[in-house]
Amino acid sequence: MTGDGGRERLFTPGPVAVPPEVLEALARPVVHHRTAGFRACFVRVRAALAEVASVPGDDVMIVTGSGTTAFEAALLASVPAGARILALRGGKFGDRWAAMARAFRFSVDDLDVAWGRAWPEELVRARLAAGPAPDAVTLVHSETSTGVLHDVERIAAVVREAAPDALLLVDAVTSLAAAELEPRAWGLDAVVAGSQKGLWLPPGLGFVWLSERAWSRAPAGRRVPAYALDLHRERPRQREGEAAATPATSLVVAAEAALDVLRRESTKARREGLARRNGAVLAAGRALGARPFAERPSPAVAALAMPDGLPAPDVVRALARGGVRIAGGQDGLAPFVVRPSLLGWLDDGDALALAAALERAWRDLGRAAAPGVAVAAAQRALSM
Amino acid sequence: MTGDGGRERLFTPGPVAVPPEVLEALARPVVHHRTAGFRACFVRVRAALAEVASVPGDDVMIVTGSGTTAFEAALLASVPAGARILALRGGKFGDRWAAMARAFRFSVDDLDVAWGRAWPEELVRARLAAGPAPDAVTLVHSETSTGVLHDVERIAAVVREAAPDALLLVDAVTSLAAAELEPRAWGLDAVVAGSQKGLWLPPGLGFVWLSERAWSRAPAGRRVPAYALDLHRERPRQREGEAAATPATSLVVAAEAALDVLRRESTKARREGLARRNGAVLAAGRALGARPFAERPSPAVAALAMPDGLPAPDVVRALARGGVRIAGGQDGLAPFVVRPSLLGWLDDGDALALAAALERAWRDLGRAAAPGVAVAAAQRALSM
Numbered sequence: 001m002t003g004d005g006g007r008e009r010l011f012t013p014g015p016v017a018v019p020p021e022v023l024e025a026l027a028r029p030v031v032h033h034r035t036a037g038f039r040a041c042f043v044r045v046r047a048a049l050a051e052v053a054s055v056p057g058d059d060v061m062i063v064t065g066s067g068t069t070a071f072e073a074a075l076l077a078s079v080p081a082g083a084r085i086l087a088l089r090g091g092k093f094g095d096r097w098a099a100m101a102r103a104f105r106f107s108v109d110d111l112d113v114a115w116g117r118a119w120p121e122e123l124v125r126a127r128l129a130a131g132p133a134p135d136a137v138t139l140v141h142s143e144t145s146t147g148v149l150h151d152v153e154r155i156a157a158v159v160r161e162a163a164p165d166a167l168l169l170v171d172a173v174t175s176l177a178a179a180e181l182e183p184r185a186w187g188l189d190a191v192v193a194g195s196q197k198g199l200w201l202p203p204g205l206g207f208v209w210l211s212e213r214a215w216s217r218a219p220a221g222r223r224v225p226a227y228a229l230d231l232h233r234e235r236p237r238q239r240e241g242e243a244a245a246t247p248a249t250s251l252v253v254a255a256e257a258a259l260d261v262l263r264r265e266s267t268k269a270r271r272e273g274l275a276r277r278n279g280a281v282l283a284a285g286r287a288l289g290a291r292p293f294a295e296r297p298s299p300a301v302a303a304l305a306m307p308d309g310l311p312a313p314d315v316v317r318a319l320a321r322g323g324v325r326i327a328g329g330q331d332g333l334a335p336f337v338v339r340p341s342l343l344g345w346l347d348d349g350d351a352l353a354l355a356a357a358l359e360r361a362w363r364d365l366g367r368a369a370a371p372g373v374a375v376a377a378a379q380r381a382l383s384m
Numbered sequence: 385m386t387g388d389g390g391r392e393r394l395f396t397p398g399p400v401a402v403p404p405e406v407l408e409a410l411a412r413p414v415v416h417h418r419t420a421g422f423r424a425c426f427v428r429v430r431a432a433l434a435e436v437a438s439v440p441g442d443d444v445m446i447v448t449g450s451g452t453t454a455f456e457a458a459l460l461a462s463v464p465a466g467a468r469i470l471a472l473r474g475g476k477f478g479d480r481w482a483a484m485a486r487a488f489r490f491s492v493d494d495l496d497v498a499w500g501r502a503w504p505e506e507l508v509r510a511r512l513a514a515g516p517a518p519d520a521v522t523l524v525h526s527e528t529s530t531g532v533l534h535d536v537e538r539i540a541a542v543v544r545e546a547a548p549d550a551l552l553l554v555d556a557v558t559s560l561a562a563a564e565l566e567p568r569a570w571g572l573d574a575v576v577a578g579s580q581k582g583l584w585l586p587p588g589l590g591f592v593w594l595s596e597r598a599w600s601r602a603p604a605g606r607r608v609p610a611y612a613l614d615l616h617r618e619r620p621r622q623r624e625g626e627a628a629a630t631p632a633t634s635l636v637v638a639a640e641a642a643l644d645v646l647r648r649e650s651t652k653a654r655r656e657g658l659a660r661r662n663g664a665v666l667a668a669g670r671a672l673g674a675r676p677f678a679e680r681p682s683p684a685v686a687a688l689a690m691p692d693g694l695p696a697p698d699v700v701r702a703l704a705r706g707g708v709r710i711a712g713g714q715d716g717l718a719p720f721v722v723r724p725s726l727l728g729w730l731d732d733g734d735a736l737a738l739a740a741a742l743e744r745a746w747r748d749l750g751r752a753a754a755p756g757v758a759v760a761a762a763q764r765a766l767s768m
Contacts, residue, residue: 008413015414015633026634027411029392030399030586032709064588065448066629069612103611196630202414204448204588204632225608227487228453245450246580248588248632249399250410325416 011354012327013144013174013301014197016344018258022201025257026250033249039241041256046238048259052177052199052267053191055184055209061231061238063206064248067173067194069229070206072100074190075138077231078167078214080222082107083135086166088124088155091115092145092330093171097138104224109134115146115333116303118296121158128162136167136189142175145330147294147303147339149179156186167214173197174300176207177262178274178343189214195251198274198300200258200345204251261345274299277342277351280381284355287377288362288369293337301327301341310367312338318361324354348382355379395738396711397528397558397685398581400728402642406585409641410634417633423625425640430622432643436561436583436651437575439568439593445615445622447590448632451557451578453613454590456484458574459522461615462551462598464606466491467519470550472508472539475499476529476714477555481522488608493518499530499717500687502680505542512546520551520573526559529714531678531687531723533563540570551598557581558684560591561646562658562727573598579635582658582684584642584729588635645729658683661726661735664765668739671761672746672753677721685711685725694751696722702745708738732766739763 010017031038042062049060063070075097079085085106087098090113101108111127113119119139128134137159141152156168167189175181176191177198183191189211196203208231220232227233233244262270281302282292293303306312315338316328329337340358342351355378362369394401415422426446433444447454459481463469469490471482474497485492495511497503503523512518521543525536540552551573556565560575561582567575573595580587592615604616611617617628646654665686666676677687690696699722700712713721724742726735739762746753 008415010414010416012416015416015630018414023411023413027407029407030394030402030580031392032394032396032399032711033587034711035704035709064450064453065612066631068629069448072612100611103614104609194630196414196633202632202634203417203630204635225488227484228449228456229612230487245452246399246578246587247450248586248635249580250586251588251632251634320419325419327416327418 006323008323008325009350009353010325010344011340011342012325013339013341013343014194015203016196016200016341017346018200018202019261019345021257021261022254025254026202028253031249031253033243033246038249042238042241042247042252045252045255045259048256049207050209052259052262053193053209054182058209059235059239061208061234062243062247062252063208063229064204065206066203067171067192067206068096070194070208071097071171071192073226073229073231074169074192074208074210075101076104076224076226076229078169078190078210078217079106079136080218081224084109084132086111086127086134086137088119088137088139090117090119090146090148091140091143093140093143093173097140097171101138116148116293116295118148118150119155121151121154124155124158125162128159133163134166136169138169138171140171141181142172142179142298142300144174144301145333147298147301149175149296149298151296152188153182153186156188160187167217174298174343177270178300179271179298183209183211195255198343199255200261201251201255204248205255271299274343276382277346277348278302280351280378281340281342281354283381284358284374284378287374288358300343301339303337303339306336306338310365312336314365315361318364319357322357322360324357348384351378351382390707392707392709393734393737394709394728395724395726396709397723397725397727398578399587400580400584400725401730402584402586403645403729405641405645406638409638410586412637415633415637417627417630422633426622426625426631426636429636429639429643432640433591434593436643436646437577437593438566442593443619443622445592445618446627446631446636447592447613448588449590450587451555451576451590452480454578454592455481455555455576457610457613457615458553458576458592458594459485460488460608460610460613462553462574462594462601463490463520464602465608468493468516470495470511470518470521472503472521472523474501474503474530474532475524475527477524477527477557481524481555485522500532500677500679502532502534503539505535505538508539508542509546512543517547518550520553522553522555524555525565526556526563526682526684528558528685529717531682531685533559533680533682535680536572537566537570540572544571551601558682558727561654562684563655563682567593567595579639582727583639584645585635585639588632589639655683658727660766661730661732662686664735664762665724665726665738667761667765668742668758671758672742684727685723687721687723690720690722694749696720698749699745702748703741706741706744708741732768735762735766
């Protein structure tokens with residue numbers, strides 16, 4: 001922003017702004033992974049991740065790669081080769097897991113809803129009643145492309161009832177540490193996350209939790225071949241603080257710093273804060289004539305459909321000129337959706353800064369926007 | 385070391401000590417990957433890597449993961465499903481590529497030499513003459529487990545002559561930027577490296593170069609399925625500075641810093657420096673009664689067989705007590721081999737420090753080691 005010393009503000013749904021403690025940890029001298037000190041750190045990070053994922057004491061596998069890499073590892077470790085997969089789609093990431101499953105020659109059925117809609121449980125129930133029964137279902141908790149927080153608890157219950165043996169593989173890439181997620185109580189079988197989202201780390205690590213039935217569903221001879229991403233090979237090693245190949249040590253050390261920062265507030269307070277700030281961004285957008293795009297908004301991203309005649313890419317660029325980065329729409333949504341996010345290391349004050357930046361972008365693009373209209377709406381939503 | 389303020393010195397063949405410029409880059413605020421600035425950085429890093437790999441102008445693919453991940457990506461992108469692979473083995477990494485190829489159900493033949501030996505070209509020639517002709521050959525340039533720098537140039541020439549169509553897949557994980565490597569002149573088809581070795585970065589990135597015939601050898605329908613590691617999907621995107629999934633942005637930014645530091649000296653000077661310092665460590669070991677383990681030493685690691693009755697793990701531990709980290713022997717070599725390395729951001733003075741630390745470990749373990757004997761040997765080798 002002019003006069004702001006060239007500062008860039010990252011209001012994107014990953015990568016996100018991370019705490020200074022994380023940057024400090026990244027800047028420490030490189031450590032060797034085959035040392036008692038690093039092994040202990042690796043074990044502590046896994047245990048803390050299991051707490052964050054609400055599966056204390058269980059194995060959380062650390063994968064070097066993106067959320068996509070981690071989803072692949074979860075899929076190949078748990079679903080037998082050639083099995084039938086029902087892919088719940090309604091956005092870019094729902095589509096991605098269907099495409100991935102097809103690439104590995106699973107038998108994939110799609111169940112689609114329009115982008116922006118949440119999966120209606122009756123649609124899922126009807127599809128399962130019509131058969132054939134799937135061996136696994138892929139679903140997305142927070143669909144970052146549309147801003148929808150799908151009701152994984154309800155959908156899981158429907159699947160459990162209609163197809164009790166189907167594994168439930170959940171993309172929690174932007175929901176982990178951001179939205180309520182209870183893998184055990186909800187009967188999930190795989191939960192996959194990425195580092196650069198609600199965990200306040202740079203990209204480069206993915207995380208996988210599997211239920212015990214997911215760990216045992218695909219025995220050795222019946223799996224799609226995997227090597228670098230073979231979680232069965234990794235599991236006993238990671239319990240000892242090791243990994244089969246060299247892990248991204250700097251990111252693991254930084255993960256401990258991030259988890260320490262996260263623990264400074266309660267899970268409940270954190271989730272409420274994210275939801276409140278996301279609501280404030282949606283309110284700011286509404287005050288400017290934009291429309292919340294998601295039927296059931298995720299706390300991780302505020303997808304906003306632009307008013308008629310205001311091209312979304314112009315808004316993204318106008319904000320960028322002021323040093324404010326938000327995400328644009330993906331694929332078919334590119335012309336008319338923007339996706340600001342307060343998922344990073346940000347607070348209520350940052351929500352106001354974003355609202356003000358939106359106002360200014362509107363004016364820069366020749367749109368009426370009374371000074372303060374978006375900020376006031378955000379402030380009301382924040383009860384500040 | 386006592387009185388050294390708790391300093392730890394990393395003398396391991398990866399992860400290695402990295403320049404402060406790299407740590408500084410890691411500590412910068414997180415950037416978003418879908419920005420013009422990051423795309424330009426990604427493109428510059430790929431171009432600089434191509435220079436380092438002696439394939440200027442060619443595609444070098446950046447993979448989030450370890451060297452193992454990158455080797456898997458190279459294998460699956462280039463070798464058709466079910467093809468016959470000749471795996472040259474003589475250490476842990478040679479073994480790993482054979483195991484990986486078997487995991488993906490290639491038809492694998494092993495060609496073994498004793499650990500510590502270099503592959504004799506006549507052995508390779510005889511094996512190829514005996515048939516059947518392989519579709520691909522996996523080989524390791526610098527075998528980190530044994531300290532051997534295999535003569536890839538000669539072996540490649542033998543393979544080219546006897547099996548002209550066989551792809552040559554080379555593990556250059558610890559040799560890139562450390563030893564002479566001429567992929568084009570030597571007729572190689574895949575060169576795979578990792579970030580935490582001669583490139584002076586933390587672990588978390590792998591790099592792959594493929595020859596044009598490797599890119600085209602396995603057409604779409606004939607490949608082992610891949611998704612997250614599918615280099616064919618990545619290639620057009622990486623040319624634009626993008627990746628199919630979120631790349632490890634902080635490590636890519638740090639890679640630019642590392643490559644800038646590397647370019648401060650000529651490739652020739654750098655290689656000579658590494659070889660000189662590695663020779664100094666071997667000389668120091670020899671002065672203490674140890675024996676260089678590798679028939680043809682790699683500049684990346686000084687594998688030393690301990691004198692009779694001096695257990696290698698004791699030496700590793702004695703050094704660690706003094707704040708000096710070296711690698712022990714792997715698998716069957718664990719009882720009697722240690723593997724110090726000066727591959728990191730280290731200079732001739734560090735080689736003397738390591739020699740002194742070895743002397744002290746000897747004395748701590750009750751071995752005769754006249755003060756200065758190893759340091760003097762190292763200093764002579766360094767012509768200091």
